[in-house]
Amino acid sequence: MEGQSCANTEIIQQEPFGSSPPPFLNLLKIHRELLVSKIRNTQCLIDNLIKNEYFSTEDAEIAAQFPTQADKVRKILDLVQSKGEEVSEYFIYILQEVFDAYYELQPWLDEIEFHPSQNIQNKPVVNTDPVSRYRQKLKYELARDTKFVMSYAQKEEMLLEETYAASLIELVSYTNESLGKVSCLEDLFDDRIGLINEDGETIYIFGDAGIGKSILLQKMQNLWARGELDVGAKFFFRFRCRMFSCFKENEAMCLKDLLFKYNCYPDQDPEEVFNHILYFPHTALFTFDGFDEINSDFDLSSIPEICSPNEPTHPLALLVNLLSGKVLKGSRKVLTARTGTEIHQNIIRKKVLLRGFSTSNLKEYTEKFFRDEECRVLMSNQLEANPSLCSLCSVPLFCWIIFKCFELFRSMFDSHELPNYSVTLTDVFLLMTEVYLNRTLKTNLLKKNTRSQVETFRSKKETLFSLGKIAHMGMEKSLFIFDQEEVTSLNMSEQDLHLGFLRTVHDCGGFGDQSSYEFLHLTLQSFFTALFLVTEEKLGTKELLKFFAECSSTDSAQSTCLPISWLRKLSIGEDPFRNKEHFHFTNLFLCGLLSKDKEKLIRHLVSPAAIKKKRNALITYLLESMKFQLQSLMRARHKGYKQIQVMPNFVWMLRCIYETQSEKLAKLTVRGMRANCIKLTYCNAYSSDCSAISFVMQHFQKHLGLDLDNNNINDYGVKQLLPCFNKLAVIRLSVNQITDHGVRVLYDELSKYKIVTYLGLYNNQITDVGAKYVARLIEECSSLTYVKIGANKITTEGGKCLALAIQKSKTMYDIGMWGNQVGDEGAKAFAEALRNHPSLTNVSLAFNGITPEGGKSIAEALKHNNTVKIFWLTKNAIDDEAAASFAEMLRVNKKLAHLWLIQNQITAKGAKYLSEGLQENTTIKEICLNGNPISQEEAKAFADEERIICF
Numbered sequence: 004m005e006g007q008s009c010a011n012t013e014i015i016q017q018e019p020f021g022s023s024p025p026p027f028l029n030l031l032k033i034h035r036e037l038l039v040s041k042i043r044n045t046q047c048l049i050d051n052l053i054k055n056e057y058f059s060t061e062d063a064e065i066a067a068q069f070p071t072q073a074d075k076v077r078k079i080l081d082l083v084q085s086k087g088e089e090v091s092e093y094f095i096y097i098l099q100e101v102f103d104a105y106y107e108l109q110p111w112l113d114e115i116e117f118h119p120s121q122n123i124q125n126k127p128v129v130n131t132d133p134v135s136r137y138r139q140k141l142k143y144e145l146a147r148d149t150k151f152v153m154s155y156a157q158k159e160e161m162l163l164e165e166t167y168a169a170s171l172i173e174l175v176s177y178t179n180e181s182l183g184k185v186s187c188l189e190d191l192f193d194d195r196i197g198l199i200n201e202d203g204e205t206i207y208i209f210g211d212a213g214i215g216k217s218i219l220l221q222k223m224q225n226l227w228a229r230g231e232l233d234v235g236a237k238f239f240f241r242f243r244c245r246m247f248s249c250f251k252e253n254e255a256m257c258l259k260d261l262l263f264k265y266n267c268y269p270d271q272d273p274e275e276v277f278n279h280i281l282y283f284p285h286t287a288l289f290t291f292d293g294f295d296e297i298n299s300d301f302d303l304s305s306i307p308e309i310c311s312p313n314e315p316t317h318p319l320a321l322l323v324n325l326l327s328g329k330v331l332k333g334s335r336k337v338l339t340a341r342t343g344t345e346i347h348q349n350i351i352r353k354k355v356l357l358r359g360f361s362t363s364n365l366k367e368y369t370e371k372f373f374r375d376e377e378c379r380v381l382m383s384n385q386l387e388a389n390p391s392l393c394s395l396c397s398v399p400l401f402c403w404i405i406f407k408c409f410e411l412f413r414s415m416f417d418s419h420e421l422p423n424y425s426v427t428l429t430d431v432f433l434l435m436t437e438v439y440l441n442r443t444l445k446t447n448l449l450k451k452n453t454r455s456q457v458e459t460f461r462s463k464k465e466t467l468f469s470l471g472k473i474a475h476m477g478m479e480k481s482l483f484i485f486d487q488e489e490v491t492s493l494n495m496s497e498q499d500l501h502l503g504f505l506r507t508v509h510d511c512g513g514f515g516d517q518s519s520y521e522f523l524h525l526t527l528q529s530f531f532t533a534l535f536l537v538t539e540e541k542l543g544t545k546e547l548l549k550f551f552a553e554c555s556s557t558d559s560a561q562s563t564c565l566p567i568s569w570l571r572k573l574s575i576g577e578d579p580f581r582n583k584e585h586f587h588f589t590n591l592f593l594c595g596l597l598s599k600d601k602e603k604l605i606r607h608l609v610s611p612a613a614i615k616k617k618r619n620a621l622i623t624y625l626l627e628s629m630k631f632q633l634q635s636l637m638r639a640r641h642k643g644y645k646q647i648q649v650m651p652n653f654v655w656m657l658r659c660i661y662e663t664q665s666e667k668l669a670k671l672t673v674r675g676m677r678a679n680c681i682k683l684t685y686c687n688a689y690s691s692d693c694s695a696i697s698f699v700m701q702h703f704q705k706h707l708g709l710d711l712d713n714n715n716i717n718d719y720g721v722k723q724l725l726p727c728f729n730k731l732a733v734i735r736l737s738v739n740q741i742t743d744h745g746v747r748v749l750y751d752e753l754s755k756y757k758i759v760t761y762l763g764l765y766n767n768q769i770t771d772v773g774a775k776y777v778a779r780l781i782e783e784c785s786s787l788t789y790v791k792i793g794a795n796k797i798t799t800e801g802g803k804c805l806a807l808a809i810q811k812s813k814t815m816y817d818i819g820m821w822g823n824q825v826g827d828e829g830a831k832a833f834a835e836a837l838r839n840h841p842s843l844t845n846v847s848l849a850f851n852g853i854t855p856e857g858g859k860s861i862a863e864a865l866k867h868n869n870t871v872k873i874f875w876l877t878k879n880a881i882d883d884e885a886a887a888s889f890a891e892m893l894r895v896n897k898k899l900a901h902l903w904l905i906q907n908q909i910t911a912k913g914a915k916y917l918s919e920g921l922q923e924n925t926t927i928k929e930i931c932l933n934g935n936p937i938s939q940e941e942a943k944a945f946a947d948e949e950r951i952i953c954f
């Protein structure tokens with residue numbers, strides 16, 4: 004029979020097309036063998052042929068008699084052809100419509116340019132193919148299961164699509180040298196990029212804890228399920244590696260059970276589906292998440308080199324054989340593990356390193372996370388202001404924790420009337436620790452975790468202590484990498500080592516082949532050191548406060564920080580590169596953990612008596628230290644204020660006080676200051692430091708001056724100062740990245756209390772919008788007499804508002820506008836303000852794009868002013884004509900003492916006008932013309948007038 008069919012084909016192929024045998028029937032004849040080899044499912048064909056009454060049940064029975072699939076196909080083809088053209092056309096139509104089952108024939112359908120007639124298109128086609136039905140089921144279930152990201156605390160679910168942000172993914176060599184970036188997930192399967200071993204079948208994705216390995220796999224699964232991962236995978240099986248540790252040593256299963264029981268089960272004919280997978284292994288894609296999580300006593304070397312997919316064996320053996328390609332060779336596997344997990348080179352096809360969020364990824368993630376713009380801006384400012392938080396946020400998990408903390412604390416803040424609710428860094432790290440511990444605590448997978456923070460910490464007390472111990476040991480020696488011996492000597496259990504707080508380090512040299520470890524982040528080591536200091540029951544005061552001594556001893560400028568000599572370690576300071584930041588952080592966390600607020604948690608880790616003793620020692624130390632620091636500060640008297648200039652180290656002290664959340668300490672610090680103007684200029688204060696600053700400063704009883712010029716506090720910092728605005732009479736915030744948002748806060752607050760006299764906002768990011776708020780403040784607050792708002796982005800519009808406000812004010816004394824762009828129109832508005840002003844004394848409109856036109860109006864207005872003593876018009880475009888107007892003004896004005904016209908366009912002619920004008924003026928002390936186009940020679944002409952300064 005078989006020979007006959009082939010012969011027929013040959014005969015037909017020799018027939019010229021022109022003799023026009025019916026086209027569809029002929030196509031089946033011509034391509035008979037192709038169809039025989041590619042049609043895997045006959046049932047679906049038969050089902051549809053019967054349904055449309057093209058086949059009788061007898062026809063179906065005849066076809067079913069044949070033992071092999073190929074023979075069945077041949078018989079069906081014979082029957083179809085015998086029934087004529089329409090049935091042949093419908094037969095091809097089934098192949099086209101049931102795409103999933105006959106996907107291998109799609110290129111053929113394209114090639115023959117098959118277009119069914121309308122008649123055939125009206126006939127129904129039902130997909131009864133078990134393989135494609137299974138594929139649909141897999142897709143449906145995977146789409147459903149990957150829709151949400153389960154957060155680690157598992158108290159909420161987030162939509163993957165709304166949460167996932169791109170991160171840095173890099174293809175690397177065996178030795179981790181970069182082979183290029185991954186721009187889309189298809190790149191992972193594209194052999195043209197990053198292939199390091201053609202024989203390997205596993206794509207190995209690695210990265211630190213929380214870097215996003217699991218979520219990347221989830222994204223991959225989700226894309227596939229939605230038909231958006233174009234890598235030719237027909238089946239997607241996903242596994243979590245930790246599951247393989249759950250099997251007993253004598254358990255065995257075959258590959259089919261592993262696939263179908265731990266993913267979804269085929270509703271029809273599992274055998275056929277499995278055979279299909281065996282036959283086309285390259286259509287199967289596997290993901291195995293967390294190879295590092297496999298924990299088994301199972302001896303892998305005892306695994307027999309099985310190759311039969313039907314033979315039952317231990318599931319772990321199946322996994323190993325799958326990964327190495329001994330089972331289901333040709334299938335694609337993606338395996339993830341934490342950095343440092345050993346994977347045999349032979350099995351790796353590509354190595355992929357996850358590096359977390361770049362700055363722009365972080366921005367994208369921030370936008371996704373915070374829908375509320377105000378919240379987003381606040382978080383972004385906070386990040387910008389706190390490098391420690393920012394660096395933590397490159398690890399998506401930390402980022403999520405911090406954002407979550409921020410969201411949580413902000414929602415609490417909003418629900419309270421009191422604006423002084425604060426988040427400390429200790430809060431953030433405690434929450435981070437809680438999240439980590441919760442993740443590793445064995446909980447029922449189906450049960451949501453509702454464990455409280457106290458319960459979590461209590462149940463992992465020993466672990467926390469071990470981690471604290473190793474952190475402390477390292478911190479004492481400034482050691483941040485621990486070798487195996489050190490770890491062993493501290494009785495660190497394997498389990499504790501792999502919790503995620505520590506990570507394995509490679510290529511650090513010196514430790515030979517053995518693993519060495521480091522904390523995920525140095526700040527985390529500082530945190531655990533502090534936790535050790537707090538939880539070690541028998542720790543003495545000297546030990547407790549040791550790192551304060553470390554901080555103070557080499558800091559020559561701040562060596563006064565530590566008054567207690569027995570704490571001082573004289574040997575320190577030999578290493579000039581020694582970084583103190585981690586000691587500072589340790590102290591900071593020590594203050595936080597010993598705060599009263601944290602006692603309800605900490606008393607589950609150490610006795611209340613020990614906490615009390617330690618807290619007393621710490622508070623005593625902080626007080627002593629503060630007193631000592633305050634004694635040695637520079638003091639001055641300035642405009643009725645008793646001023647102290649603090650050093651950057653003082654900011655650390657304020658941060659520590661803030662972490663303690665001790666009102667008592669804050670009050671005592673204020674008392675010890677014996678000053679009412681605190682100068683914190685150039686202290687490297689960030690916005691988050693403003694929380695600490697206001698925590699202390701709000702305890703001032705009387706009006707206060709606060710000079711924060713030249714720091715980095717931005718709008719967020721301004722907001723953090725809320726608790727002390729009712730005390731602030733002098734506020735200097737120049738050079739601090741403040742925008743209109745910050746100015747709005749200043750307006751809202753300062754206009755409430757109306758005590759502000761001095762507002763310094765020089766060199767920020769203020770536009771006309773902010774200028775309008777300042778103008779309103781000038782109008783509403785008669786106390787405000789000094790406004791320094793130069794070097795911002797204020798144009799004519801803002802300038803006019805400010806000028807109008809000044810015009811209305813009866814108290815304004817000093818307005819500094821250097822370096823804005825108010826132009827002539829703005830200058831004219833200021834000129835109006837000057838006329839008959841009762842108090843304005845100092846005015847700067849320097850560097851404001853003022854031409855002769857604006858200059859002339861100012862000169863004219865000064866004729867009618869009897870208050871202005873100093874006028875800066877430096878760096879404008881004042882020429883001789885305007886100079887002539889100023890000369891006229893000099894004949895009338897009897898108050899102006901200093902006129903600055905440096906760097907304008909005044910020539911000798913203009914200078915001459917001015918010198919003539921001066922002849923009738925005895926009050927003016929100087930007219931500065933430096934930087935104008937006047938030569939030495941020309942200057943001689945008015946050398947007799949000493950008040951004209953040209954050089």
Ligand SMILES: Nc1ncnc2c1ncn2[C@@H]1O[C@H](COP(=O)(O)OP(=O)(O)OP(=O)(O)O)[C@@H](O)[C@H]1O
Binds near residue numbers: 503
């Ligand atoms: N690309 C990302 N976009 C948004 N969030 C992310 C991203 N990557 C990670 N996250 C957040 O970080 C959390 C931890 O990520 P994930 O579980 O994927 O890390 P992991 O590398 O598998 O960690 P581990 O090694 O600890 O298992 C996620 O639950 C999610 O909140």
